Structures are given as structure tokens and as C-alpha cells.
Amino acid sequence: MVERETMEFDVVVVGAGPAGLSCAIRLAQQAQEKEQELMICVVEKGSEVGAHILSGAVFETKALDELLPDWKKMGAPITTKVTQDDIYLFKDEQKALSIPHIAVPKTFKNHGNYIVSMGNVCRWLAEQAENLGVEVFPGFSAHSIICEDNQIKGIVTGDMGVDNNGQPKDSYMPGMELRAKYTVFAEGCRGHLGKQLIKQFKLDENTSPQHYGLGFKEIWQVPPEQHKEGTVVHGTGWPLTSDTHGGSFMYHAENNQVVVGLIVDLNYSNPYLSPFDEFQRMKHHPVFKNTLQGAERVSYGARAIAKGGFHSLPKMHFPGGLLVGCDAGTLNFAKIKGNHTAMKSGMIAADSIIEALASESPASDLSTFTEKFKSSWLYDELYQSRNFGPVMHKFGKIIGGAYNTLDQNLFSGALPFTFKDNLADHDTLESARDSIKIDYPKPDGTLSFDKLSSVFLSNTNHEESQPCHLQLHDPVIPIKVNLAQFDEPAQRYCPAGVYEITENDSNEPQFVINAQNCVHCKTCDIKDPSQNITWVTPEGAGGPNYPNM
Template sequence: MDVDVVIVGAGPAGLSCAIRLMQQAKAAGTDLQIVVVEKGSEVGAHILSGAVLETRALNELLPDWQSMGAPITAAVSTDHIYLLNNAEKATRMPNWLVPKTMHNEGNYIVSMGNVCRWLAQQAESLGVEVFPGFPAAELIIEDHVVKGIVTGDMGIGADGQPKDSFTPGMELRARYTVFAEGCRGHLGKQLIQQFQLDEGKTPQHYALGFKEIWDIPAEQHQPGLVVHSAGWPLDINTGGGGYLYHAENQQVVVGLIIDLNYSNPHLSPFEEFQRYKQHPALKQYLQGGKRVSYGARAIAKGGYNSLPKMSFPGGLLVGCDAGTLNFAKIKGNHTAMKSGMLAAESLFSALQAGRGADDVTEFASHFEQSWLFDELFRSRNFGPALHKFGTLMGGAFNVLDQNLFGGKLPLTIKDWGKDHQSLKLASESDPIQYAKPDGILSFDRLSSVYLSNTNHEEDQPCHLKLSDSSIPVQVNLALYDEPAQRYCPAGVYEIVGQDSGEARLQINAQNCIHCKTCDIKDPKQNIQWVTPEGAGGPNYPNM
């Protein structure tokens, strides 16, 4: 199938790109064929975000979004930030001690899954073709030019042989291909390596973000209240923070973000999240409530310093696939949308000029002249300062940098460490004892994965590939007590057979919620996440 533009991923970046392309085509009286492929069973099924939305990009893309029925109605009413001193105590931070980037006046508490469903409707009404359930499995590269993608085969058995239901993937060829797969995109990762797009940049840095949705008693619900926190349960050597947002319909969303450069291999991000909910500052809202949804997703947080070159022959890399999230704001949706819109404007000019399959280098200048560049540049020191100086001193630096200098201090702090190289040996690290789940505020992994509605066809090849099957036991277990047992938020990885002396890594791929943490944190970079059969993975209803 030959089209003008293929967009990989129906998230905020990909859909904003599609909408902007079609808006320009309609205005110019030009016909464009634009296809968006999405690996989730439906648009929004794989979208997980906090999310407090800044509407700056949406105001530009669809100025009448309110009258158009966008699912964006819960305005932020109150903003609280706490330092959790320990398991019982919390100190609320005065506004002047909080970086301006973390203030949320004028923003909205939303489900980005539902926002993306609505954006897909707007795209389709303009003539964009959106195909959910079709993962982009392979790149088409000819003569060092990206010519499109190949969707995944359907009906392949676990033995690698076609079943009776076999349907081959389709080649989608395009004049340009836009990659908007989200954080640690399967094809985006390949493109960065193949075209050396990150040359001279600091390594991308990541965090793992958890999210649950709770129904809570009416008397505990404060519509529009936004709570952020730093400190406990994370120790001084582990970066991250928590959040709790009061959404609509007596619901709150609660989550914890943990930087993936943590050093103790005994740490379990999932268990830290379960501890977090026990703190009185959070418990006061959750007690008596019912957990109704769970999910987790990696976050690209390297920001400006880690941004790769976003253009290459035949296409563009946008949104969290490139790493446009502004971690100083803990927000990436408005930046992803703007990057998709800038991509669309650059591509439309190239298409109008009769071009195709070249490097749209003018995208770089469009980006550098935009508010997106300015925002990311002003926040360039935020994450590196926290990594270099720690939570307290790094936080103090960021207040100075953001509140007094507007992000324009004449220095740039860079973090050249790689997240997968940060682990200490298990023998040199303190063991961590986690309490058993109480079934009230804290839960186990399997009951949590159940709430994510995750499903994969069982008789299919494992989509979590080991480059060397001996490394999990001979290296990772021996040196780090195989951290995959703990960093995976879905119980995918287990060491079995230790008692018999025949330890091996068992991969429960059906549990995978596509967070990409294993692809990021494995200390030997031995695990490669590839696309499973179409529509596999979580089916988040309102994340």
C-alpha cells in the first residue's frame, strides 16, 4: 500500500501530526493520503499518563476543543507539594520553594487515553485512516532511506511456524514516515542507532511511572486537587516522586515515578509504589476506596540534553519516541503534541514541493524557533541537577534556576551516565524487606496486571528476546540477584529451579504491559522488546 505519510503510533504526537497535516491539506485544496497505525487493540488502549494536561498545544491545534466536546473538563483547583520526611511525616512546601515549572494553574486533570480517542475521531473526520491492532514491526530501508514500515504477521505459532490463521504483515510505503511510538519505541530505537541520531548527545534517561485509578468516598474527594510529593519511600540515592490527582466522578489517580538510574538491585519499584500509598498524606484520600485500574510505563526524561536529531532520510522522530517530555513540569503530552504539529508543518511544505524520501532538515529550524525548544532548553538542567546533587540540593538548585533565572543560568549540567550501568553488585547493596500486601491499599503484581486487562495470544513467539540466554543466570543472577524479578511491574520475569540447583529465567510474556523497563534497565542490555502479535498487551479503559 502506497500513501503519502505513514504515522506510527496513535498517541498525542502521532494524532496531532495527522490532524495538522490534514488541516493544511484542506486549506490548500490538496488531497493527502495519511495512515496512522496503532499497536493497541483500539486507540488509547496503550496510553498511560498521569495526567495533568497543559492545553497550550491543543489551543493551537483545535482552538474550539471545548465546544467540540473534548474530554477535558476537570480544571486544576488546588496545587499541593509535599516533602515526605518518613513513613509518617510530611511537610507541605510553600509556593516560593517550588520550581515554577511545577505549578499547575490553568491545567486540567485528564485521561490521555480518552483524549487520544477523541483526537482520533477528529483525525478521521478530516480523512485520516487510523488502523488500531496493527503494530509496526519492521522498517523498510532501501539505499539508506526509510521508505515505510511492515506491520506484524498474524497467526505465527510459538514454534515460529504459521498457523491456519496466518496472515502476513503488510508493507506500508510512504513518501515520509513519522515515528510516534512513545518512550523507547521499538523502531525509534533502531532508527537512532542506524542513523546515529544521538551522536554527541547525553544518553537518554528514563523513569518508570506507575498509575492506579481509585473510586473514593464522596467526603474524601476534592475535585481539581493536585498533590505531588518527593522523598519517602525513596531513599537519598533514588530519584523520583509521587502524585495524586482528584479527577471527575469521585475518582483519584495515584502514582509513583522512580528514576531508572537507581543503584540497589534489591529495589522493587512496584513494592515501593505499594509502600507509597500507605503514607498518611495519601492514605487519607484512598482509605475506604476501591482500586479499579492499574498500569505502568517507562518515561523518557533526558530532555533537551538527550534529544536526538529528529530527522533522517525518509522520516521524522517525534514525541516521546524522541524524548520531548519536559521533566521539570512532569509533563510530556503538550510537548509531544507540539512536536507532531511542527513535524506536520515541515512535511507539508516538503510534500507541496514534490519532495519525498529525503531528510527534512528544515524541521530542526522549525523546532528551534518554537516555544517547544524554548521550554525544553530552559529545563535542560532540571534532571541532571537532581542526579548530580541529590533531591535536596538538586531541588534547591532548580528553584534558583527556574524561579530566579527562568532557566537561563549560563551553564549546562550534563549527565553522561547510562541507566543500565548504574546497578551495584547485590553483595554490596542493602537487602530491602517489603511487607506483604494488605489487599486494602497494597496489592500483588498478578492482581494488578489483571486490572490492566492485559492479554496476548498464548501461542505466539515470545516478544521479549534474549540476545544470550545464559546471561540471566550466569551474570545477572550471580552478580545482581537478577533484578528483572523486581524491576518488571508485571511479574514477567521469574527465576525458577534455584532449590534444585538448576536455576533458569522464566519469561511470562502474557503478563507484559509494554512498559519497556526490561529493554532499558537490563544491566547487560540482553533483553530486546519487539512487537507482539497485533492488539496484544494492556487494554487501558481511561488511563
């Protein structure tokens, strides 16, 4: 058995995103107010805080106003106010209809919000946490859970210096046990430990399956005359077909930079669909082309987002811990925003933990979290938007969009109907023989690009000699099942060129995993029709290194 160093804390937080850092800050604030010593640790698998953060992002400051009311005076990197909202229905590759605001849900309106880099916001939040005495450890992946007597006691960080066969190299360093009275899991969408906890404690009983979208984002440096700082553009329709849901966005940030992206819902049915290529051809539409022409692409990334909303929320507390933010699925898809909701869930977690630590019960299961959650604006916001996604999936973009506009604008989400989508995203693919192949245009190297050159801009890197973090339950399935039935969709749904079908020396197809390319989007873990791929944490600090995403 490996001997591991052990460190003891009052609270361990897994993930230095908006939820985890808000939880840590709130805990430290309350400890200061009560003049009590509290040992708080945040572990982050990225090489630095913010390295793995990818978000649009138009930021609503509601939770931050509560957490750090003086954030403007404190120098928060939140300065570009939204000045204009443009919303389009894209008809085809040339035409777009500008939609009047009265015809869209009020949740799409961004007055008072800011265009930000959430990576930079998280870096700033980490500084505030450290100033309050929180220990932040970047470059350490949370590999496994410590569970004793059916209670979570902390986590084990990943081993370093292990070769492809799982054997120690000369540089081997065993992971540490980080033990805590309470552990908060804030890993982001489809967290691999969160996924285990949901299964172990049956946290998703009586809920709809979680639903996901794959979000792409690029940052472009544009000529000053094509830049309109503060302008927010959202769109629906082309290039996605009527039965494929999602939407496009373009945000004019500061310093002549423009953020452009596409979200593709992962409940699509055509196995030949390539979300990456849909995004690349989207940029050729005049609405985007007129801004990006003559500009320079400086960054690329992709990440799954949890968009099931209220009906897909698991129970968020269990013995010894809490599940918060996108690890639980608190994103409000009606707003296309999840940062303020993630932050609030982390703050509620902190309040529950402070109360539990003051209790005489040593094994409190943090059940007060549910009461605090239900009495918060977070619960109200998610409840009001509960039908947004299911209605779109059930009735389509036109009828579903009309229902959502009526429900949100006139009734604030109070129409007495409940719609649910109980078909998991991995169950929606049709067979290849019943589907139409999609002929995507070749990238022109000006507006559209290939996967490998895009991954290069994400600064993705993994130590090559390490166990593959994309684990197959059955290595036979990709060829015998997925290739035969679906023409192996992994080679198309992955936004980083991780999966390929090649031929071996006997001219037989073989499934190749280029784990070095992985940008940690988790799409394979979600969309694989056989649920045969499990994403686990690679060696600490591996993956993308996003500078300003």
C-alpha cells in the same frame, strides 16, 4: 519469501498517541486548506486508540489551543480544571512537610491546567483525525522498517497467527507493507523502531544517554467525602531513599475518582529495589491513605517515561522520516509533563512534511524540521529545563532542588551553567554483595496489592501461542551474569511479574519469561544491566487494554 499486500500513502504515522495524532490532524488540516488530496494513515498496536496510553495526567493545553482552538465546543474530554496544588516532602512513613509554593520551581504550578485521562483525549483526537479523512488502523503493530537506498519508505505490520516456533498457524495472516513518501515514528517512550532508527542513522551522536523513569498509576473510586475535585498533590522523598530519585502524585479527577502514582527514576543503584513495591508501600502514608481508605481500586498500569530532556534529544529527522514525541524524548521533566510537548513536536513534523511534499526534491530529508523546532516554543521550553534532571542526579534532592527553584523561578532557566548526566541508566547498578536487601511488607489487599492482581486490572492479554516478544540476545546471561552479580534484578524491576528465577528438575536456577503478563512498559529493555533483553512488538492488539488511563 512471504507475499505481502502493499498499501501506498503519502504519510504513515506509527502510533496513535498525542504526538502521532496531532501530526495527522495538522497534516489533514493543511491539506484541506490547500485543497489537495493527502493520503494519511495512522497505525496503532493497541486493540483500540487509547488502549496503551498511560499518563498521569495534568494536561497543559498550549499545543491543543493551536491545533484545535475550538476544542471546548468540540466536546473534548478535558473538563476538570486544577483548583489546588499541594506539594510535600515526605520524611518517613508517617510525616510529611508541606512545601510553600515560593520554595518550589514554578514549573510545578498547575494553574490553568486540567486533570485528564490521556487515553480518552487520544480517543477524541482520533475521532477528529478521522473526521478530516485520516485512516486510523488500531490493532496493527509496526513490526519492521522498510529501508531502501538508505531511505525510509514505510513500515511492515506484524504477522498474525504465528506459533511459538515462528511457524504459521491455520489463522496465519502476513503483515502488510504500508509504504509512504514520509513516515513519522511516534511510538512513545523507547519505541522499538525508534531505537533501531537512532542506531542506524546515528541520531544520538554528541548527546547524553537518554534517561528514564518508571511510572505507576492506579485509579481509585473514592467516597464522596474524601474527594476534592481539581486537587493536585505532588511529593518527593519517602519511600524512596536519598540516592533514589523520583516522586509521587495524586490527582482528584471527576466522578469521585482519584489517580495515584509514583515515578521511580531508573538510574537507581540498589539491585534489590522493587519500584512496584515502593509504590505499594507509598500508599500507606497518611497523605494518600486518608483519601484511599475505604475506596476501590479500579485500574492499574505502568509505563517507562523518557526524562533525559534537552541534552538527550537525538537528531529527529533522517531520510524519509521523523522521530517525534516520547519516541525522541520531548517530555519536560521539570513540569512532569510530556503530552503538550509531544503534540507540538508532531505538529512541527506535519509542517515540515507539507513543505517537503510541495518541494520539487523527491528525496527531501526533512531537515527543515530542525529549523522549525529551534524557532518554536517547544525548543525554548526544553532548553530552559535542560539542567533540571542532571542537577538532581549530581547534587541530590535538597541542593539540586534548591538550584532548580532558583534557576526556574528567578532566571527562567537562563543561568549560564550546563550540567549533563552521561551515565546510562543500565550502568548504575551496584553488585548484590555490596547492596542492602530491602524487606518489603506483604500487601494488605486494601491499600497495597501484589503484581498479579494488579496486572489483572490492566486487562493485559496476549495470544499465548506466538513468538516471545521479549528477546534474549544470549540466554545464558540472566543466570551466569545477572543472577551472579545482581541477583537478577529483572525479577524486581519488572512491574508485571514477567521475569522469575525458578529451579529446574536438577535444582539449578533457570530464567523464566511470562510474556503473557507484559504491560509494555519497556523497563526491561532499559534497565537490564547487560542490555540483553530487547522488547519487540507482539502480535497486534496484544498488551494492556486501559479504559481511562
